[in-house]
Amino acid sequence: MPPASPSELRVLIVDDQSMIRAGFEALLDAQDGITVVGTAGDGAGITEVVRRTRPDVVLMDIRMPHVGGLDATRAVLAMPGTPPRIIMLTTFDADEYVFAALRAGASGFLLKDSTPEELVHAVRVVAAGESLLAPRVTRALIEDYVSRPEPAVRTSPRLADLTERELEVLRGVARGLANREIAAELVMAEQTVKSHVSRILAKLGARDRTQLVVTAYETGLVRPGA
Structure with a gap:
């Protein structure tokens, strides 16, 4: 991974599947203005990885062994200074961790079967300070609220x-x-x-x-x- 220029968006990929990490890294590194500055297989030691790589955006798998995405997100967003923005990656559009991660401060969710264009768009949108929810995840949010008092x-x-x-x-x-x-x-x-x-x-x-x-x-x- 070559060093990123000051003007490039710096992305850290955290996912326990090596194929996912490699695919996302190749896709994002091919984009103008985006550089993958690091990858990790789970959330263990995530704060040290963030300190070392200084990402603007973290793509965080929500379900990982050892230290999962929810605990890792809480740890990153509790770091002093301005933490990176976090996009949670999930295979399930009705993941029970959706609410907890949003409350923890995640900037949005993206399904792993999203298109390459949707992934690149998500990184740029979140880096610009906006939030993002995949449409199917948004529907799951609302359906859950329907069932609550x-x-x-x-x-x-x-x-x-x-x-x-x-x-x-x-x-x-x-x-x-x-x-x-x-x-x-x-x-x-x-x-x-x-x-x-x-x-x-x-x-x-x-x-x-x-x-x-x-x-x-x-x-x-x-x-x-x-």
Whole structure:
């Protein structure tokens, strides 16, 4: 693995299957502006690997022997400074670890049978500060919430800190709308929506839009099918 230039996205691949690691590495290294700076077979010693390779994005298998992806994600995101953004890799679109990983701070999920284009897109999107959920994973999230008792809205003190306008914007985010779509629906400038989202992230202590979606459903602000 040649050293990455300062302008390139640095990617670390953590997966217990050597074929997956090799395939992802070859694919990503062939892309302009992306360099794989390291690989690992499980989450053991993951913080040291991250310190040594300094990735911008970690592709993390959720199910691995010894130290799995969930514990490894928690360890990485607890590191001081600005940790890398993490994309969880899973074979199952209804993986029971989805919620725990999102709450731990993962920036999204990608199924291992995704296309090469989807993988490259995911790395670029997450590195740019956005969040990403594979459509089938999103459906699994909502189906799980359908089976849960409905919580009362605004039971969280953090949610109560939001203004009515910010709650409207959060509902749009939770429904999967882009900023421009929220702007059109609420009749405001797209830049204004972007500012609202930034304030919501700060007030809720969330890393990205994925965690905003989780919070909106958990508090009952948005309900499946609404």
